[in-house]
Amino acid sequence: IVNVWIRRYFWSNSNNSFWINVKGLGDDEILTAQEDVGGDEPSDWYQDSDSEYWYKWRDGHDDDNGLWRWEKYATVTLSGSSQQLTLANREPYSFVDQILITDNLTATPSGIVSPLQSPPETRICDKVLPIHYEQYVDNPSYFSGVDAIGPGGACMKKVEIKSTTANYNVGTSYQRSYADEIQNFANWFTYYRRRHQAMRGGLTAALDGLSGIRTGMFWFNDLS
Incomplete structure (x- = not known):
């Protein structure tokens, strides 16, 4: 069991949501922070064509728009030693710069978390995400198996x-x-x-x- 914290920035109350998926897990294994206080609605969960569950993270945010802030997304019961977490923008002025997954269920992060070691991110070339272009420009060592990433997020290989x-x-x-x-x-x-x-x-x-x-x-x- 782990807590998932997200360091996010919301431009305004009308731009404060993401789609979040933990591959292979649904609402039975994920207790969102909003649900924990009785506020989660069944309509916040959607199932895609691959039978994956996506949560519309939109309600219950603290009203401090315009500031970077750590916010707990959920307590997750993992089903194996390896799990994939995916965030997708739902509104244009919602940003994330760090995610913390911890088995210390009482810890609350603050400021910018500095990991002891920055593991390389394995680029999944069949899922093109434009945000990967900026991530690659800032930290090319976080990616492996590619020579460059195009502005649209597509993998590029040197030939x-x-x-x-x-x-x-x-x-x-x-x-x-x-x-x-x-x-x-x-x-x-x-x-x-x-x-x-x-x-x-x-x-x-x-x-x-x-x-x-x-x-x-x-x-x-x-x-x-």
Whole structure:
């Protein structure tokens, strides 16, 4: 049994909620702080298409909007040695910078908690979260298995094209030979490496194959 504390910042009373999920657990194993004082409503729990339970953490917050504050989310009965906690924004001006999970059920955190060791976060590339971009910029050592993260949160891997490597992306649906890969890079470099080139290339591809119409291009604004 552990307590889950969240250090959060709410811009206002109308921006003070998150979706929270502990993978594999539902409302039977999670006693939210709001429920503990008799305020939890059944409508605050939602089950997604994967049968995962998400809690709409929105009510019972202390009225100190505009300040960073530790707040207890729930007491959780864990079902194994490894559990995954996921937070998702429900409103745009709600922020989290630290989460504390502790088996000391009487402890109350304050200030910024400094862990004895910062373990690397294993990046799950099939779940793209834009917040991971900022996290990677601030603490790249917290992530493993990626070379970079794009602004949208997608994983990026460095690929070196060498004549000594016969095939790339082996075992995937987009496996390519060295000749295919070097040609792919040449196409990108020639036609798409700059934003205006990518725009022109996309426009040309959209019009390719059309017939019976007249098209033209003109400047919206020719000022630099």
